[in-house]
Amino acid sequence: MSAAVLQAVPGTGIDVSGLNVWFDDHQVLHGVSFSVPEGGALGLVGESGSGKSTVLRALCGLVDQWSGALRIDGADLGKTRSRGFYRVVQMVFQDPFASLHPRHTIDRTLSEPAQVHGLDRVEDRVVTALEQVGLDRSFRFRFPHQLSGGQRQRVAIARALMLEPRVLLLDEPTSALDVSIQAEVLNLLKGLQRDLGLTTLMVSHDLAVVSHMCDAVAIMNRGRILETIAAEDLAAGRVDHPYSQQLLRASSGFDRAVIDSFVDWE
Amino acid sequence: MNKPMTGTATAPQGLRGWLRTDTPQSRFQARMGRLWFGWLTFRRNRLAMLGLSIVLLLCAVALFAPLLAPYNPVQGVLNDRLQAGSAAHWFGTDNMGRDILSRLIYGARYTLMVVVLVAITAAPIGLLVGTVAGYFGGWVDTALMRVTDIFLAFPKLILALAFVAALGPGLENAVLAIALTSWPPYARLARAETLTVRKADYIAAARLQGLSHARLIVGHIMPMCTSSLIVRVTLDMAGIILTAAGLGFLGLGAQPPLPEWGAMISEGRQFLLNQWWVATVPGLAIFVVSLGFNLLGDGLRDVLDPRAGGNG
Numbered sequence: 001m002s003a004a005v006l007q008a009v010p011g012t013g014i015d016v017s018g019l020n021v022w023f024d025d026h027q028v029l030h031g032v033s034f035s036v037p038e039g040g041a042l043g044l045v046g047e048s049g050s051g052k053s054t055v056l057r058a059l060c061g062l063v064d065q066w067s068g069a070l071r072i073d074g075a076d077l078g079k080t081r082s083r084g085f086y087r088v089v090q091m092v093f094q095d096p097f098a099s100l101h102p103r104h105t106i107d108r109t110l111s112e113p114a115q116v117h118g119l120d121r122v123e124d125r126v127v128t129a130l131e132q133v134g135l136d137r138s139f140r141f142r143f144p145h146q147l148s149g150g151q152r153q154r155v156a157i158a159r160a161l162m163l164e165p166r167v168l169l170l171d172e173p174t175s176a177l178d179v180s181i182q183a184e185v186l187n188l189l190k191g192l193q194r195d196l197g198l199t200t201l202m203v204s205h206d207l208a209v210v211s212h213m214c215d216a217v218a219i220m221n222r223g224r225i226l227e228t229i230a231a232e233d234l235a236a237g238r239v240d241h242p243y244s245q246q247l248l249r250a251s252s253g254f255d256r257a258v259i260d261s262f263v264d265w266e
Numbered sequence: 267m268n269k270p271m272t273g274t275a276t277a278p279q280g281l282r283g284w285l286r287t288d289t290p291q292s293r294f295q296a297r298m299g300r301l302w303f304g305w306l307t308f309r310r311n312r313l314a315m316l317g318l319s320i321v322l323l324l325c326a327v328a329l330f331a332p333l334l335a336p337y338n339p340v341q342g343v344l345n346d347r348l349q350a351g352s353a354a355h356w357f358g359t360d361n362m363g364r365d366i367l368s369r370l371i372y373g374a375r376y377t378l379m380v381v382v383l384v385a386i387t388a389a390p391i392g393l394l395v396g397t398v399a400g401y402f403g404g405w406v407d408t409a410l411m412r413v414t415d416i417f418l419a420f421p422k423l424i425l426a427l428a429f430v431a432a433l434g435p436g437l438e439n440a441v442l443a444i445a446l447t448s449w450p451p452y453a454r455l456a457r458a459e460t461l462t463v464r465k466a467d468y469i470a471a472a473r474l475q476g477l478s479h480a481r482l483i484v485g486h487i488m489p490m491c492t493s494s495l496i497v498r499v500t501l502d503m504a505g506i507i508l509t510a511a512g513l514g515f516l517g518l519g520a521q522p523p524l525p526e527w528g529a530m531i532s533e534g535r536q537f538l539l540n541q542w543w544v545a546t547v548p549g550l551a552i553f554v555v556s557l558g559f560n561l562l563g564d565g566l567r568d569v570l571d572p573r574a575g576g577n578g
Contacts, residue, residue, distance in 0.1 A: 060474055086476035098467040103489045105296050112485070113475035138289035141296040146288055159471070 012038040012073055013199050014059070014167060019068035021054050021223075028054055029223045031068070038073075038166075041193060041200040043210030043231075045247070046220035052203040053094070054223075056169045059201070060091050072167060087117060090160035091169040095176045096152035100144040106130075106155050107140045113162045129158040133188060150181035157188065161196075168193070170202040174209060186212060207251045211235045219244045304569045314565020320558025328374040337365035339372040340523040348541045358543045360533060362523075366547050369525035373548065376526045377555060380441055380510040381503050387445040389499050392452020397487050399453070400460025401479070411457070417450040423512055430518040437526065440519040444509050448502065455498055459491040493570035500563030504556030511552055527552050 014036040021029040029051045036042040044052045057063045059070060061081035070077040072089060093099035100109055110129055114122045127137060133154040144152055153173060160168060173189065174182040190213055193200050204210045210217050211231045218228045219241065226241045239245055249258050290296040308314055327334060337355075342363030349359045357366040399410040417425070429443035463469060464487065472486050507527075513519035514528025515535075522529065527548040534545030 062470055062473070083476040086474055091471075091474050093467045093471060095467060099471045101468040101472070101486055101489075104486075105290075105293060107293060107296075112472075112477070116475060116477055116481065141290040141292060142288065143296065143300065156471070159475070163475070 013040060014042075014201060015069075015071040015074075016055070016059070017069045019055065019058060019070065020066060021051070021058055021063055022065040024065075027223065029058070029066075032220075032223070032225055034218050034225060034228060036199055036201055038199050039197045040216075041202065041214040042228075043214035043217040044201065044203045044220055045205060045207060045210050045217055047205060047247070050220045051223040052205075052220055053171050056091060056171050056201065056203055059169060060089055061085070083117070086113075086165075087163045088165055089167040089169065090163060090165040091171065092153075092156050092160050092173045094172040096149055096156050097144075097176065099156050100152055102144055105141050105143055106147075109144075109155065110159055110162055113159065117163060119163075125162060129161050132161055132192065133158040148181075149177050150185060153177060153181075153185055154188065157185075157192070161192070165198070167199045167201070170200060172204050173202070175204070175206070182209075189213065207234060207248065219247065308565055308569045311565045311568060313561045314568070317558045317561025317563075317565060320554060321562055324374055324378060324555055324558065327371055328378045331371050331375055335365075335368035335371040337368040339364065339368045339525045348537060348544070350541070351543060357547045358541070360530070360544045361537060364525075366530075366544065369530060370527070370548060370551055373525040373527045373530065373551070376437060376520055376524065377507055377510070377552075380437070380444070381506055381559075383441045384445045384448060384506045385499050385503065387441075388449040389452055389495060391445075392449040392454075393456045393488060393491060393495055395449070396453040396456025396458075397460045397483050397491060400457040401464055401483050401487055407457075410453070414450045414453045417447065418454075420447070422447045423509060426509060426513060427516070427518065430513060435518045435521060437520040437524065440510055440513045443513070444506055448506065448509075451502075452495060452498065455494060456491045459494055460487050463487060463490045497563055497567040497570055500559055500566055503559040503563070507552060507556055507559070 014034075016035065017033040019029055019032040020027060032051070032055060034042060044055060046052050054063065058066050059072075059077075061077075072085075077085070100106075104112075107126060110126045111122050114125050119125065126140065130137060130140060135151065135154050135158070139147065139151065139155070144155070147155065153176075157173070170189065174185050177185060186209060189200075192198065193213075200214070202210065202213055207217075211234050214231055216228060216230050217234050218225045219239070220226065221243050226243055227239065229239060229244075233239065234248075237248055239248055246262055249255075250262070284295065285299050285302040287295070287299065290299055308318075342359065342365070344363045346355070346359050347361055347363040349355055351358045355365050355367065357370065359365055360369070395410050395414065399407040399414075425447045426440070426443040429446055430439050433439040433442065469482065469486055472482055477486075510519055510526075511528025511531065514526045514530075515532040517529075517532065520526030520529045522533070530548040531545045531552075534541075534543075534548070537544050
């Protein structure tokens with residue numbers, strides 16, 4: 001069942017096939033292929049350095065050297081992205097302390113994308129976006145340093161929603177937050193995903209987070225996707241690949257016997 | 267979904283409350299509040315306040331020169347030439363019988379003009395060259411930085427001399443020459459700042475909003491460079507005054523009978539042994555104003571430099 005867990009209808013959603021990425025001479029992604037149907041949610045999990053985030057950065061045009069086929073809604077993505085592309089695809093970054101401009105008020109951060117794309121009723125859109133992420137209007141003219149981490153991440157999510165995208169890329173959106181705030185932000189994201197029908201690609205190293213948020217999970221190691229399984233199977237521990245089993249054991253908590261049994265996967 | 271979070275709404279009381287609120291109601295209020303907190307930090311630095319007072323005093327003297335000056339700065343009484351300080355002429359008179367205090371007061375206008383004109387031409391040029399080079403990298407960076415290197419390779423005063431010699435003597439040309447020779451350090455500084463922020467997530471995030479390169483550079487990168495640039499420009503102002511005075515001293519800046527401080531020292535040089543005040547008083551004025559700008563620059567660095575733990 002694994003390969004057919006998520007199969008995009010041709011012409012919709014995200015379709016990645018044979019993606020290779022190089023940083024200078026070092027190849028970090030090797031033939032990564034997956035697809036996410038419209039309105040679906042796929043999680044990419046793996047340890048640090050497995051290339052999860054690179055997949056997202058390649059999709060939104062932040063990586064220069066790549067080959068393979070990237071398709072969003074059936075349209076092939078070239079080496080450069082058009083301005084219109086960003087109205088369809090938006091991304092939320094991992095660290096909310098680094099992803100908001102320190103000298104811009106929340107108002108400016110949110111209104112700039114709308115102005116750049118020539119949208120009407122910018123004021124209304126800013127207020128609506130703040131409401132969507134559960135922030136009061138009083139936050140509108142604050143600077144990021146006057147906000148907590150969770151509030152900042154809500155602002156970052158609001159910014160991603162300003163252009164009303166259909167595809168949302170989430171790069172470990174809760175890993176920089178307190179545990180108590182993580183659940184709030186995850187519920188917010190899940191609610192938005194459901195209400196707005198967003199196609200979601202989420203990167204995380206937290207298996208619990210991914211199985212809560214996503215329909216299916218692709219497990220990555222050393223720049224390759226080892227297997228793609230349904231979220232229920234992951235929750236039930238039904239994984240095939242030995243590395244996946246190892247990852248599952250590692251996430252269940254620290255155990256010396258388990259750690260000693262680990263092997264490096266090539 | 268979750269209950270909306272509310273900011274702690276404290277009722278603003280008066281202007282201070284309006285400035286201090288953590289829930290500003292407009293962009294203007296947010297910006298003013300930020301300035302207010304910067305001012306509070308600045309105010310704690312006594313020396314910086316002294317520098318600010320000197321600079322404000324210079325501005326006031328320049329602005330009200332006709333009201334403050336007791337005599338005509340360019341027309342003297344030849345019978346009264348080279349007199350020492352007295353009740354009638356506090357700082358004495360020069361070789362043409364002109365009151366040195368009056369010349370000093372009018373000279374503040376030229377000093378301020380030079381400083382302001384150089385600052386508003388050289389700093390933006392340097393900022394633009396530096397941010398563009400740092401942002402695009404590659405051959406754009408190489409080309410712009412080699413041009414910068416060429417300008418940096420010349421001693422500043424010599425290059426300014428060459429420009430003035432080519433353009434002809436005069437205060438305006440001196441300003442132009444100083445501006446043309448003082449932008450390269452600003453370009454270097456702006457490039458260095460750009461390199462530290464261009465890989466930042468908030469720049470990548472702005473790119474993902476579909477912003478153009480021009481908008482990214484002007485709206486997102488330049489604001490991160492301006493604070494260190496302002497500090498650097500303020501600290502350089504003493505140097506600018508000295509270069510202008512140097513050009514004036516060599517006869518290539520302000521032309522007689524303009525009461526520019528450097529030119530005044532140059533004229534007083536001939537009488538230095540017997541009538542020391544003619545050259546010394548404008549020299550002291552240059553010293554005090556340069557010191558004022560340096561102290562102000564140091565104070566601004568404490569407030570503006572994000573790495574020094576300001577309100578970055």
